[in-house]
Every structure is written in C-alpha cells, then in structure tokens.
Amino acid sequence: MGLPVLLNLENRRCVIVGGGKVGVRQAQKCLQAGAVVIVIGPSLAKNIAGIQYIQARYNRELVLETRPFLVVAATNKSEINSQIVGDAQQANILTMRVDNPGAADVKGIMSADLGEIQLMAASGTPLLSRYLLDKFSGQITPELLTLAHWLKNLRPHVKRAVASQPDRAALWERIFNSPVMKYIESGDLAAARATLLEILGAELAQHLPESDI
Known part of the structure; x- marks a missing residue:
C-alpha cells in the first residue's frame, strides 16, 4: 500500500499537466500546501489566482525547463499520463498520476484538514475512505483542537528544557495518562490547563509564554 507520509511542498515548484477540472483541483491542493504552481494545458477549466498558466500541450522539454519538484499527470488521456510520468522519473522528479x-x-490520500489536526484515510475505494473521514472527523471536538494547539506550542519548549529523548517521551506519556484528557473531553479547559502546568513543573513552565497555553 506504500508508506504514508506528508510531502512538504512549501515554496517548491509543482507542475500540473492538464488544465481540466481534475488538474484544477490538483493545482488548488498544491497551492493550499504552499507550493509554487504551474499548470500546463491547451485550456484551463477555471482561472485560479496565484498560479502560472502555460497554454500548451504536453512537451517534455517545457516541463523540465520549469525545474519542478513534483509533476502531476492530470490529462484525460492515459497514454499521455504514462509518458508524463516516465519522462519525469527519468529526470529523477517525483510524480503523481x-x-x-x-x-x-x-499517491494522493483523502484527507480532512481540521486545523491543528489532519486526518487521512486510504482504502480500496474512495467511498470507504470518505466514510471513515466523515465518521472520525465528527469526533474531533473544539477542545481536542485546543489541546492540539497547546501541545504544538509546548513541543519546542519541552525539547529545549528536557535534553533526553526518553525523558521527553515519558513527559508526554504522563500528560496523556493524566486527567488532562478527561478534562478536555468534558470541555473543562481551565482544569486541563491547570493540570498540564502541574505536570510540566515550575522549571519548564517558566519557559512558556502565557499565550502558548
């Protein structure tokens, strides 16, 4: 099934070959991920702010001249998509089809972006993946999103204050095995915050700006 990873596209050039509805959707997703997006195709189904559009049919040299990090084959012809992928792979460029x-x-994975929490699902059929995403997305409460925000902001402070990786792992375990989660689930953010500070201790807590938690 492959290795599930998140691909960092921030400020990286992504070339979408194909300007139809599918190509436009891929371009929008790459834009949302912070990529520099170029769409190549004889026509564009929808104008998108922030992309560069090149009105042309697929041309290997044209794509390679853009020096892309990722090439997405999104035309409506299977043989052309095969050629796009093969040409890019020969040039050691990542491909998506x-x-x-x-x-x-x-391979794109169906996802739900909830802010500090991103859920992903992959299965044998898109319908099942969508069902799973809808089911589990409904269980992410505002309090859990707040906790995710807290922990994200805490992480660099913990890394600086606790040198040993096993000690850091033990600290995170204490947090998740404490009443913090119970308070979060009941919506009592004040109690969750107080318990979290108690676990962190004065030495670590003093490194945390008030705005972090």
Whole structure:
C-alpha cells in the first residue's frame, strides 16, 4: 500500500499537466500546501489566482525547463499520463498520476484538514475512505483542537528544557495518562490547563509564554 507520509511542498515548484477540472483541483491542493504552481494545458477549466498558466500541450522539454519538484499527470488521456510520468522519473522528479495513482511515485490520500489536526484515510475505494473521514472527523471536538494547539506550542519548549529523548517521551506519556484528557473531553479547559502546568513543573513552565497555553 506504500508508506504514508506528508510531502512538504512549501515554496517548491509543482507542475500540473492538464488544465481540466481534475488538474484544477490538483493545482488548488498544491497551492493550499504552499507550493509554487504551474499548470500546463491547451485550456484551463477555471482561472485560479496565484498560479502560472502555460497554454500548451504536453512537451517534455517545457516541463523540465520549469525545474519542478513534483509533476502531476492530470490529462484525460492515459497514454499521455504514462509518458508524463516516465519522462519525469527519468529526470529523477517525483510524480503523481490522477488516473492510475499506483503507477507514480506519490499517491494522493483523502484527507480532512481540521486545523491543528489532519486526518487521512486510504482504502480500496474512495467511498470507504470518505466514510471513515466523515465518521472520525465528527469526533474531533473544539477542545481536542485546543489541546492540539497547546501541545504544538509546548513541543519546542519541552525539547529545549528536557535534553533526553526518553525523558521527553515519558513527559508526554504522563500528560496523556493524566486527567488532562478527561478534562478536555468534558470541555473543562481551565482544569486541563491547570493540570498540564502541574505536570510540566515550575522549571519548564517558566519557559512558556502565557499565550502558548
């Protein structure tokens, strides 16, 4: 099934070959991930702010001249998508293919972005993946999102204050095995915050700006 990873596209050039509805969706997703997006195609189904559009049919040299980090084959012709992927792989460029995901390097995974928490689901059918995402997304409460925000902000402070990785792991275990989670689930953020500070101790807590938690 492959290794589930998050691909960092921040300020990296992504070339989408194909300007139809599917190509436009891929371009929008890459934009949301912070990529520099170029769309190549004879036409564009929808104008998108923030992308560079090149009106042209697929051309290997044209794509390689853009020096992309990722090439997405999103045309409506399978043989052209195969050629796009093959040409890019020969140049050691990461590839993604919309009509046959398993034939490229990167496979898109259905996801739900809830802010500090991102859920992903992959299965044998998109319908099941969507069902799972809808089911588990409904269990992410505002309090859990607040906790995710707290822990994200705490992490660099903990890393600086606690040098040993096993000690840091033990500290996170204490947090998750404490009443913090019970308070979060009941919506009592004040009690959760107080318990969290108690676990962290004065020495570590003094490194935390008030705005962090």
